[in-house]
Amino acid sequence: MNNEMRVEFDAKSVNEGFARVAVAAFLTQLNPTLDEVADVKTAVSEAVTNAIIHGYENKEGKVFVSCRLQGKEVWIAVEDKGVGMEDVQKAMEPFYTTKPEQERSGMGFAFMEAFMDEMQVESKVGYGTTVTMKKKIGQKEEENQNGCGDSFN
């Protein structure tokens, strides 16, 4: 089954909760475990928070979250048209943050990597940033059944 959705909302912190719940609700079609839903919610929250704080620096803007279900995989893209990053590699280092005064832990990207299977960041200074993440749903079940995985992709 393939299915897609896309939401657009203002870069306001109140919408962080909305974004992760919207993705979680869409994801239920794949029958995820509670743990898988929580992993995805955390990753979405990190990406959207980054877009608001860093991409738009708490100023006005729109955040775009798109979500694609493909077989047993979920692909999520979180996009902003904000300031972008010069050095993506540096930004991805654990504990590195450009906003320590706001008590940012520098764990955002590390969390996305920890809770999703794959993550990719594209960024251009002055144009914005897109974070793309992938997670396969039902991996534990598959391992338990000793299966060989689906071959739809």
Next chain:
Amino acid sequence: MLKDGCMTITMPKEVDHHCAEQLRKETDLLIGAYRIKRLIFDFSFTEFMDSSGIGVLIGRCKNMGYHGGEVEAANLNERVQKIFVVSGLHKIIPVTTGNSQE
């Protein structure tokens, strides 16, 4: 909740960037005003936390350190526990179960 220099902060249902600022301000105000020696973050009602929450906790740890106090976290559900372990926060903040001040 305040008792003998020990303060318990009841954490919100969702600890994210949206609630971080208020949480930080209110906690710091109380730490300064009541000379808190022991600060307990009670996660009984918390269902979600992301890295913004970690920033708040580490910030309060530093703040309490200046006052010569300690910080603890209590009643984490499995999910919040996972966030603590993945971030390494459990090595900085002792985690207790139940209401440790009673």
